[in-house]
Amino acid sequence: xxxxxxxxxxxxxxxxxxxxxxxxxxxxxxxxxxxxxxxxxxxxxxxxxxxxxxxxxxxxxxxxxxxxxxxxxxxxxxxxxxxxxxxxxxxxxxxxxxxxxxxxxxxxxxxxxxxxxxxxxxxxxxxxxxxxxxxxxxxxxxxxxxxxxxxxxxxxxxxxxxxxxxxxxxxxxxxxxxxxxxxxxxxxxxxxxxxxxxxxxxxxxxxxxxxxxxxxxxxx
Amino acid sequence: xxxxxxxxxxxxxxxxxxxxxxxxxxxxxxxxxxxxxxxxxxxxxxxxxxxxxxxxxxxxxxxxxxxxxxxxxxxxxxxxxxxxxxxxxxxxxxxxxxxxxxxxxxxxxxxxxxxxxxxxxxxxxxxxxxxxxxxxxxxxxxxxxxxxxxxxxxxxxxxxxxxxxxxxxxxxxxxxxxxxxxxxxxxxxxxxxxxxxxxxxxxxxxxxxxxxxxxxxxxx
DNA sequence: CTCTCTATCTTGACAGCGTCAAGATTATCT
DNA sequence: AGATAATCTTGACGCTGTCAAGATAGAGAG
Numbered sequence: 001x002x003x004x005x006x007x008x009x010x011x012x013x014x015x016x017x018x019x020x021x022x023x024x025x026x027x028x029x030x031x032x033x034x035x036x037x038x039x040x041x042x043x044x045x046x047x048x049x050x051x052x053x054x055x056x057x058x059x060x061x062x063x064x065x066x067x068x069x070x071x072x073x074x075x076x077x078x079x080x081x082x083x084x085x086x087x088x089x090x091x092x093x094x095x096x097x098x099x100x101x102x103x104x105x106x107x108x109x110x111x112x113x114x115x116x117x118x119x120x121x122x123x124x125x126x127x128x129x130x131x132x133x134x135x136x137x138x139x140x141x142x143x144x145x146x147x148x149x150x151x152x153x154x155x156x157x158x159x160x161x162x163x164x165x166x167x168x169x170x171x172x173x174x175x176x177x178x179x180x181x182x183x184x185x186x187x188x189x190x191x192x193x194x195x196x197x198x199x200x201x202x203x204x205x206x207x208x209x210x211x212x213x214x215x216x217x218x219x220x
Numbered sequence: 221x222x223x224x225x226x227x228x229x230x231x232x233x234x235x236x237x238x239x240x241x242x243x244x245x246x247x248x249x250x251x252x253x254x255x256x257x258x259x260x261x262x263x264x265x266x267x268x269x270x271x272x273x274x275x276x277x278x279x280x281x282x283x284x285x286x287x288x289x290x291x292x293x294x295x296x297x298x299x300x301x302x303x304x305x306x307x308x309x310x311x312x313x314x315x316x317x318x319x320x321x322x323x324x325x326x327x328x329x330x331x332x333x334x335x336x337x338x339x340x341x342x343x344x345x346x347x348x349x350x351x352x353x354x355x356x357x358x359x360x361x362x363x364x365x366x367x368x369x370x371x372x373x374x375x376x377x378x379x380x381x382x383x384x385x386x387x388x389x390x391x392x393x394x395x396x397x398x399x400x401x402x403x404x405x406x407x408x409x410x411x412x413x414x415x416x417x418x419x420x421x422x423x424x425x426x427x428x429x430x431x432x433x434x435x436x437x438x439x440x
Numbered sequence: 441c442t443c444t445c446t447a448t449c450t451t452g453a454c455a456g457c458g459t460c461a462a463g464a465t466t467a468t469c470t
Numbered sequence: 471a472g473a474t475a476a477t478c479t480t481g482a483c484g485c486t487g488t489c490a491a492g493a494t495a496g497a498g499a500g
Contacts, residue, residue: 022466022477047457058479069458127407143411164430168414172401173427180400187347191363194388207393210384211430242448242495267486278450289487450493457486464479
């Protein structure tokens with residue numbers, strides 16, 4: 001569960017135990033510690049001071065790397081987007097020239113990411129992007145993910161999977177459908193009765209089926 | 221803008237100016253003041269103490285009516301859901317026996333509610349419902365809204381507007397599509413370039429069109 | 441009308457929070 | 471080696487959610 005590669009990111013490389021005045025890798029550590037708190041204690045327990053303490057530094061140390069709390073959250077959101085991006089890239093490679101499979105697999109991965117990391121998912125799309133200028137890395141990775149989806153939509157159109165011809169509209173529509181479903185589930189809006197009869201994945205595949213002209217199966 | 225009916229809710233009925241030890245209508249006042257803060261200063265400025273101050277009572281007065289901050293937020297979410305419910309009811313009545321119109325109009329109203337009250341929208345669907353047992357009123361109104369959507373979906377199916385036959389699945393799918401689109405827009409996830417070429421309403425209608433077998437126009 | 445009970449509200453306190461200023465420490469570059 | 475800049479600590483500020491104790495007032499019983 002606690003593999004070494006993650007550990008190496010959490011602590012400075014040279015000497016893990018000996019406490020030094022200069023941490024050596026504090027910025028990344030803070031991001032990873034923040035995500036860890038998110039996973040273990042939830043979004044309500046995420047405070048700058050706790051992140052600092054768990055990283056082994058004083059309460060004001062983060063301000064050497066982040067302008068304020070929002071900046072740390074933006075960095076965590078960037079990390080979330082990056083994880084999605086890496087998974088998407090992998091899927092595109094594995095299912096090259098199979099756009100429908102790419103669409104279904106990336107959608108399922110999006111769902112899984114949300115179910116596995118509910119609070120990181122929330123933060124990833126929490127809208128820190130508002131002040132675009134302040135977080136260029138976040139804006140960039142967001143656009144890269146959208147570009148991937150847009151590309152998939154375009155290829156699906158070429159295979160006649162969709163009626164529509166506008167790739168931007170189609171990409172937004174697909175993203176919204178998947179994102180909305182995941183959001184509703186994570187926020188406990190879907191009644192227990194409905195969820196008892198329909199797994200999240202089934203709900204997702206149903207939604208995708210509604211939008212495509214062909215039959216979409218789990219393919220699993 | 222500041223009509224009398226709302227004002228009557230904000231302050232005790234008997235005497236508006238004279239300060240009394242017992243407020244008289246504090247519970248509702250706190251909810252409305254909270255929503256007002258949400259609209260004017262945003263979700264980050266919403267604190268129990270500020271709500272209390274703006275309502276003219278001491279900082280601990282709210283605890284006579286709400287167990288904690290989450291309870292007040294749950295009440296505000298209930299108010300948000302109630303506003304949506306009332307609008308939905310009105311639409312259903314006006315467009316009786318026109319299920320497709322009901323679907324499009326309620327979807328547009330959902331979008332408008334989000335665009336007009338971004339932070340109230342966020343709170344309304346923020347997932348306070350998690351601990352279902354604690355907020356029965358919120359669960360109830362949530363289910364009533366879902367029931368409305370389910371009913372509309374059912375009637376649309378009867379008219380052959382959708383392929384699918386499962387009303388629950390269809391309702392969740394439609395809700396997710398609309399909710400996701402509004403969420404993405406409110407959280408600044410849709411790039412400015414895409415938004416420049418496509419209004420929120422256009423995006424919504426496109427998504428609905430993707431799901432139906434018939435052409436959906438604005439009808440406005 | 442008065443007494444009692446209970447709901448409502450105030451005051452005061454506490455720890456935890458985000459943030460800033462001042463100073464200490466260490467890495468980096470000339 | 472010495473200067474400069476980056477990094478981290480310490481201490482302080484006001485704000486927050488929450489609780490305990492007490493003040494006030496409305497409601498019902500006699």
